[in-house]
Amino acid sequence: MAQWREQCMVRLGDARSSMQSLVQVLRDITGELGFDHCSYVLRQPLPIAQPAVYWGSTYPQAWLDRYMAQNYLERDPLVQNALASDVPVVWSDRSVERLPEFWEEARSFGINHGWAVSSRGRDHTVGLLTVARERVAVSAGELEQSEMRLLWLAHTMHGVASLLPDVAQPVMEPLSAREREVLLWSAAGKTADEIGLILAISTRTVTFHINRCIAKLGAANKTEAVSKALVLGLL
Amino acid sequence: MAQWREQCMVRLGDARSSMQSLVQVLRDITGELGFDHCSYVLRQPLPIAQPAVYWGSTYPQAWLDRYMAQNYLERDPLVQNALASDVPVVWSDRSVERLPEFWEEARSFGINHGWAVSSRGRDHTVGLLTVARERVAVSAGELEQSEMRLLWLAHTMHGVASLLPDVAQPVMEPLSAREREVLLWSAAGKTADEIGLILAISTRTVTFHINRCIAKLGAANKTEAVSKALVLGLL
DNA sequence: CGACGCCCTGTAAGAAATGACAGTTTCGCC
DNA sequence: GGCGAAACTGTCATTTCTTACAGGGCGTCG
Incomplete structure (x- = not known):
């Protein structure tokens, strides 16, 4: 064998x-x-x-x-x-x-x-x-x-x-720790207000991080950003 | 062997x-x-x-x-x-x-x-x-x-x-074909308006299906519904 | 035929997200 | 000490979502 x-x-x-x-x-x-x-x-x-x-x-x-x-x-x-x-x-x-x-x-x-x-x-x-x-x-x-x-x-x-040239996934800028954290709570259904309370930061900052996630992941909105992050195993 | x-x-x-x-x-x-x-x-x-x-x-x-x-x-x-x-x-x-x-x-x-x-x-x-x-x-x-x-x-x-009693996942009402379809496009970042155009139905009907998904999946909002559906392999 | 599930549609008000403006602070690194 | 990255904060206008109301059409199955 x-x-x-x-x-x-x-x-x-x-x-x-x-x-x-x-x-x-x-x-x-x-x-x-x-x-x-x-x-x-x-x-x-x-x-x-x-x-x-x-x-x-x-x-x-x-x-x-x-x-x-x-x-x-x-x-x-x-x-x-x-x-x-x-x-x-x-x-x-x-x-x-x-x-x-x-x-x-x-x-x-x-x-x-x-x-x-x-x-x-x-x-x-x-x-x-x-x-x-x-x-x-x-x-x-x-x-x-x-x-x-x-x-x-x-x-x-x-x-x-998975290593085949045709198959290889496009590389994307990695999420920062904070971005991942905010996106994770978003995936769990929390609103920006709630996440602000959880992480003890302002609502504005939460949306700031979410927007960075959306940009980095090439998503159209939060929902797609969460979807992509999930299937790519980033969360 | x-x-x-x-x-x-x-x-x-x-x-x-x-x-x-x-x-x-x-x-x-x-x-x-x-x-x-x-x-x-x-x-x-x-x-x-x-x-x-x-x-x-x-x-x-x-x-x-x-x-x-x-x-x-x-x-x-x-x-x-x-x-x-x-x-x-x-x-x-x-x-x-x-x-x-x-x-x-x-x-x-x-x-x-x-x-x-x-x-x-x-x-x-x-x-x-x-x-x-x-x-x-x-x-x-x-x-x-x-x-x-x-x-x-x-x-x-x-x-x-995976079959252990403690480990078994709670059963949930299965999504209908239309619900899955609408949720899939939501996961892809489409708005209710866009999905209405794609599926040739009204915006109102799209949100109706999304709301059913949210209820069935026990989610707080669309983002969590998409997350749960994704990790449960429903999409 | 009646019950049921699924699909469909409308209005309207309030909540949340999005996008664009403009910054400060903190920290590690060179 | 300067420099850059990351985290952080604010306001405002607009779009989208969420929730609540109320209902019709269609097919299946008992």
């Missing part, structure tokens, strides 16, 4: 130029675990209303075309699960659940059995590793055998993919 | 009555991996200004007393790292870094070498598993050998601990 982990790190390190090259390596690694295809999706929390999504995949091109055409990225039950839960999902050709047409289409491209593992990062990015194959469902024994490796792979991919 | 994972799940499942009993099991498991002590900390995102923290530990009582007396929970570099990063930390008696008095005190209680692994959950809870021992630093070989197990343990503990 030791060598396996080491080798994975080296192989991924060599491919850290683009998401697609990383996914190619991932396909080789998961191929050795018995899967035909794999994909990796990384979702950033900003912009808040339309989060940025980066992905790479070795699924059949025809399926990918169909996937994009149907806008499945926003409806895919596996992606939904990754956003809502942390429990890995194993599916087989019997699965129907929500969105049956999605599963049916996937099967028509030979994607019958698979496994999805998600991970969460410091800055609230969410990563999703999926692997799939045409034949042979994932057995309980295989689950035992591979769960930790896939979890580790998902976790490691998350770290590597 | 398969048996190990299976056994861990059974042992943790038997102890799911309290954090302390879970940590006792965790100590047995990590003891077999060569460590003397372990602790687990779970931090919830709410309330925003003073997040709730749950923890269990098998470190010496004298050290725990000292730890609480010094309010190290809010200054401990390992906790700080867990909140800011996802990279496991291995430390030894040579480590000094920040807060040297903390490390020095820890050493005086026989906590010389250790390992800390953090994890993040769906609802933005952060978990931190630490293991430590008096003698023998963590070698590269041991790192290779145990990293995946500790990562899996941290991830699994996170799931089990």
Whole structure:
């Protein structure tokens, strides 16, 4: 196992130029675990209303075309699960659940059995590793055998993919201690008056700090400033 | 390895009555991996200004007393790292870094070498598993050998601990689709007027939905409603 | 069909936030 | 001692939010 982990790190390190090259390596690694295809999706929390999504995949091109055409990225039950839960999902050709047409289409491209593992990062990015194959469902024994490796792979991919040039978040001027404090109480629903009482400063000074936060974070108002600070982990 | 994972799940499942009993099991498991002590900390995102923290530990009582007396929970570099990063930390008696008095005190209680692994959950809870021992630093070989197990343990503990009766989050009435939509645009910094234009509804209706969000989330105003919805993953 | 939930809309008054003006004080650093 | 960053304070006009009032339309489900 030791060598396996080491080798994975080296192989991924060599491919850290683009998401697609990383996914190619991932396909080789998961191929050795018995899967035909794999994909990796990384979702950033900003912009808040339309989060940025980066992905790479070795699924059949025809399926990918169909996937994009149907806008499945926003409806895919596996992606939904990754956003809502942390429990890995194993599916087989019997699965129907929500969105049956999605599963049916996937099967028509030979994607019958698979496994999805998600991970969460410091800055609230969410990563999703999926692997799939045409034949042979994932057995309980295989689950035992591979769960930790896939979890580790998902976790490691998350770290590597976050360093990709395209994916790196824009740097922003850091908040001062006071600014963070004032913004934190704002996030907790306190008004400028109340925060002034809590921190024993004038209302005017509270709004002054809040305005600096708004400027530094490139926000339109206090609400957006709080949102950005929260998802960036600044509070 | 398969048996190990299976056994861990059974042992943790038997102890799911309290954090302390879970940590006792965790100590047995990590003891077999060569460590003397372990602790687990779970931090919830709410309330925003003073997040709730749950923890269990098998470190010496004298050290725990000292730890609480010094309010190290809010200054401990390992906790700080867990909140800011996802990279496991291995430390030894040579480590000094920040807060040297903390490390020095820890050493005086026989906590010389250790390992800390953090994890993040769906609802933005952060978990931190630490293991430590008096003698023998963590070698590269041991790192290779145990990293995946500790990562899996941290991830699994996170799931089990989240189900503890004390830890479970209060249920709240779910937001309707429209409410979520309006709150999302608010989080993105749009005013009620702008959201009305975006969604082709009147300004009045926008504020109506926002008010429902505020009521459902038990918030004092829009800013807190957005904060809560964000950290609870409702957006 | 009636109850219920969700979505929608209006008016109006008071509270809070925003933006632009113009400063003083404190502290560490060179 | 000068210099810069951060914290701090003030007033004023305008915009936005919050809260309270009162109500209609639509679809589902029992």
